[in-house]
Structures are given as C-alpha cells and as structure tokens.
Amino acid sequence: MARRTVSLVPRWCSRVFSVELDGAAVYFAPREKHRGEDAPRLFGDARGGHARLYSLIVCGGDRITRAKFHGELRDKLLRELPPGCDVSPMSSFVPDVRDSLLKGYFLKDNSQGSSTTEGLLRDMSQRDPVSVCSYLKCVEGQVWTQRLWSPPGSPEMSKDFYVVPSDAPECHPSTLNIINSDVFYSFEEAHDVIKQCGDIIPEAASVLELLRSRVEARSKPDFPVIVVEGLDATGKTTLTESLRDALGATLLRSPPQCLSPARARFDREPPLIRRAFYALGNYITAEQIGQEGMKKPVIVDRFWHSTAAYAIATAVSGQACNLPAEGSEIYRWPGDLLQPSLVVLLTLDPEERKTRLRNRGQGKTEEEEKLDQNQLFRIKVEKAYQRISGPAFVTVDASPSADQVLQQVLRLIRAKCHL
Numbered sequence: 001m002a003r004r005t006v007s008l009v010p011r012w013c014s015r016v017f018s019v020e021l022d023g024a025a026v027y028f029a030p031r032e033k034h035r036g037e038d039a040p041r042l043f044g045d046a047r048g049g050h051a052r053l054y055s056l057i058v059c060g061g062d063r064i065t066r067a068k069f070h071g072e073l074r075d076k077l078l079r080e081l082p083p084g085c086d087v088s089p090m091s092s093f094v095p096d097v098r099d100s101l102l103k104g105y106f107l108k109d110n111s112q113g114s115s116t117t118e119g120l121l122r123d124m125s126q127r128d129p130v131s132v133c134s135y136l137k138c139v140e141g142q143v144w145t146q147r148l149w150s151p152p153g154s155p156e157m158s159k160d161f162y163v164v165p166s167d168a169p170e171c172h173p174s175t176l177n178i179i180n181s182d183v184f185y186s187f188e189e190a191h192d193v194i195k196q197c198g199d200i201i202p203e204a205a206s207v208l209e210l211l212r213s214r215v216e217a218r219s220k221p222d223f224p225v226i227v228v229e230g231l232d233a234t235g236k237t238t239l240t241e242s243l244r245d246a247l248g249a250t251l252l253r254s255p256p257q258c259l260s261p262a263r264a265r266f267d268r269e270p271p272l273i274r275r276a277f278y279a280l281g282n283y284i285t286a287e288q289i290g291q292e293g294m295k296k297p298v299i300v301d302r303f304w305h306s307t308a309a310y311a312i313a314t315a316v317s318g319q320a321c322n323l324p325a326e327g328s329e330i331y332r333w334p335g336d337l338l339q340p341s342l343v344v345l346l347t348l349d350p351e352e353r354k355t356r357l358r359n360r361g362q363g364k365t366e367e368e369e370k371l372d373q374n375q376l377f378r379i380k381v382e383k384a385y386q387r388i389s390g391p392a393f394v395t396v397d398a399s400p401s402a403d404q405v406l407q408q409v410l411r412l413i414r415a416k417c418h419l
C-alpha cells in the first residue's frame with residue numbers, strides 16, 4: 001500500500017467511488033471527459049429508469065466528528081427518507097493511497113415525488129459534514145453525470161462530471177484507513193483519540209484517569225505469559241481458569257476489570273472510538289502482566305490479537321479475499337506493547353460453537369439471526385488472527401472435551417515456554 005497520504009478536502013475527479021450491492025462492490029469514477037463507455041449497472045438498472053440517485057460522502061470536520069456523523073447517518077436516512085428509498089454503503093478513495101477513504105451512502109430514491117428527499121439532502125449538504133452529489137442521465141443511452149451540491153462560491157460548484165466505470169483497485173478500499181483509525185499501533189495514537197472524545201463522552205475522563213499513572217512494562221516478565229484467544233464460546237474462560245489452577249498462575253483479561261464500567265458506553269461508539277478504547281485496555285493489562293509476571297506465570301483471556309483481528313474483520317467489507325495479505329503492516333504488533341510468550345488460538349467448528357452458545361443460554365445472538373453474514377465475519381476474524389505477527393502463536397482445535405483441550409495446551413506450554 002502506498003505511504004503517500006492525501007488531503008481530506010476531496011477533488012472528486014481524482015477519486016474513485018465504490019458502492020456495495022449484495023456484498024459485491026461496483027466501482028465508478030467522475031471524469032471530465034466521457035470515455036465512450038456506459039455507466040456501471042448501478043446506474044443503468046435504476047427501476048424503470050426513473051429512480052433518482054445520490055451519493056452522500058462524509059467529509060470535513062475533525063475525525064471524531066466524521067466518525068460520529070457516519071455512525072448516525074444511516075439511521076437518520078432510514079428514519080427521515082420517504083418509503084421507496086434504498087440506502088447502500090459507499091465510499092470514495094484514491095486507489096491504493098493510505099488514509100484516502102471517505103465513507104458514506106448511495107441512495108436510490110424510487111419514492112413518489114422528489115421534494116422530501118431533496119429537501120433533506122439539501123439541508124444536510126449545508127449543515128452537516130457531508131458532500132452530496134446527484135446523478136443525472138444526460139443523453140440517450142447510458143451516459144450519466146455526477147453533480148456536486150456544493151455551497152455557493154465553492155470552486156466545484158455546478159460542475160458536472162461524466163460517470164465512467166472504474167477497475168477494482170489492488171488494495172480493497174476498506175483497508176486504506178485501518179491504520180490508526182481501526183487498529184492502533186502505539187499507546188499515544190489510541191490515547192489521542194480518547195483524549196479528543198473528552199467533551200462528548202463523559203466516561204473518557206475516567207479512562208484517561210486510569211491511564212495517568214500507567215507504568216510501561218520495560219523489562220520482560222520472569223515467568224511465561226500465555227494468552228488464550230478465540231471467538232465467543234470457543235472455551236476461553238473454561239481453559240484459562242483450568243490453566244490458572246494447573247499452573248498456579250495469575251489470570252488476567254483484556255479489557256481489564258477496571259474498564260468494565262465504561263465498556264458498554266464505548267461499545268456504542270463508532271469504530272474509531274471503540275477500538276481506541278480496547279487498544280488502551282491492552283496497555284493496562286500489559287502493566288498488570290508486567291507486575292504479576294515477576295511472581296508467577298500469567299494467563300490472559302484475550303489480548304491484542306482480539307483487538308486487532310475483530311477491528312480488521314469489521315473494517316474490511318465484502319469477501320475474506322479483501323483482507324490485506326499475510327505480511328501486511330496492518331498485522332504488525334505494536335512496538336510499545338508487551339509481547340506474550342505464547343498465544344493460543346482456540347478454533348471450533350461453527351455448528352459446535354453455536355451449540356455451546358445455545359447450551360450456555362445465550363443462544364439468541366445477532367450472529368444466529370444473520371448466519372451467512374456472520375459466517376463470513378467468523379472466517380475473516382480467524383484469518384486476521386492467524387496473520388498477526390509478533391509473539392509465538394499456535395492454533396488448537398477446541399472441539400475435544402475440556403480436559404483434553406487443557407492437556408493439549410499444557411503440553412504446548414511446556415514445550416514452548418519450558419515450564
């Protein structure tokens with residue numbers, strides 16, 4: 001991925017747009033000259049040719065404002081648009097250029113009359129951090145133009161661009177902004193985000209207070225540190241408690257207990273803020289590991305792998321092949337975060353995992369309701385888990401009995417950590 005970064009004031013004609021329809025992306029670009037090609041299917045198949053088409057791209061304002069507004073925008077559109085409007089995720093980016101991604105929505109308006117939609121969009125384009133464009137069929141055939149609804153006096157005002165199909169970029173656009181927006185690679189980067197949220201999230205102050213006296217773990221703990229990772233209900237709690245008893249170890253978790261009162265609040269925030277919160281949780285746990293690891297072995301229930309893998313799998317839209325390839329800098333371990341001696345990833349057949357969830361009495365999860373989508377999510381999390389670099393990492397099949405899994409992991413710990 002290129003290291004060049006771009007300005008957040010978009011020049012639309014240097015960008016590509018992507019609309020996600022039924023899990024697949026359609027790419028197009030606004031260009032000054034028509035290349036003699038039909039616009040993508042997205043435009044041609046507007047129902048009866050009468051749908052009104054718009055893009056809304058969130059830009060302007062600081063990154064917290066943009067993240068919050070993007071999080072609220074879909075709900076606002078679904079609440080306020082008239083019946084007959086379809087809203088699909090879309091983005092605009094400069095191909096393969098880091099930090100160039102701007103997110104938004106593509107709107108197909110099949111409603112009777114255009115005044116409600118146009119009124120709402122015009123208000124938004126003047127009041128909110130969003131750029132609105134409309135698409136117009138300009139001549140016979142499938143030639144479309146894109147027009148920006150810019151405020152009076154702006155340089156691109158009333159300029160029309162032709163819409164031409166564009167090739168899929170080498171790096172999937174959803175991967176362009178992951179670094180320091182979804183995954184944070186240093187304490188400072190995550191801390192900055194939570195600091196910037198102080199005015200809008202009261203719980204940020206208590207998190208910052210907990211971090212004020214943080215002592216960075218400078219030396220390697222004397223005893224082994226074993227992290228257990230895996231999706232929900234793969235048996236992490238069962239295994240970590242057994243390991244604690246079998247090894248006379250201290251059991252810690254990330255996020256640590258002291259962040260529990262704030263967690264539900266941060267879980268409701270957009271990824272930028274939510275992920276920064278979990279990233280900081282790892283640094284607090286690392287401090288605890290540093291202290292406890294001088295006295296006895298330490299077992300940790302979730303750590304950095306969970307933070308990074310869930311963040312990457314959520315940020316990367318579409319198929320698992322859109323994930324950055326193994327070796328990408330996106331999977332690197334933060335330079336200032338303690339590395340455990342061994343990370344054990346528990347994997348489980350999806351059906352068995354669902355049975356365990358059900359038996360535990362928490363079976364009615366969103367996951368089961370959206371099985372297909374979650375199947376894909378599960379695959380993406382597991383792939384991301386396995387690509388993260390840094391500490392020694394081993395995958396363990398968690399389908400045998402709890403005791404067999406324990407014995408297997410104890411054998412691995414003895415072999416790899418000389419315990």
Ligand SMILES: Nc1ncnc2c1ncn2[C@@H]1O[C@H](COP(=O)(O)OP(=O)(O)OP(=O)(O)O)[C@@H](O)[C@H]1O
Nearest residue numbers: 231232233234235236237238356360400401402405
């Ligand atoms: N090896 C095993 N065989 C059968 N059942 C198991 C096994 N390990 C754990 N379980 C059961 O599966 C359920 C989920 O286990 P557990 O709570 O340990 O998973 P978890 O990974 O910690 O889940 P979460 O991340 O959601 O807290 C529990 O009811 C537990 O008793």
Ligand SMILES: Nc1ccn([C@@H]2O[C@H](COP(=O)(O)O)[C@@H](O)[C@H]2O)c(=O)n1
Nearest residue numbers: 232254255278302303304306307310311
């Ligand atoms: N170190 C961690 C731990 C958890 N997360 C996020 O929390 C969710 C899973 O936690 P459970 O308590 O339900 O097991 C998951 O969405 C992770 O994103 C994290 O980011 N970092």
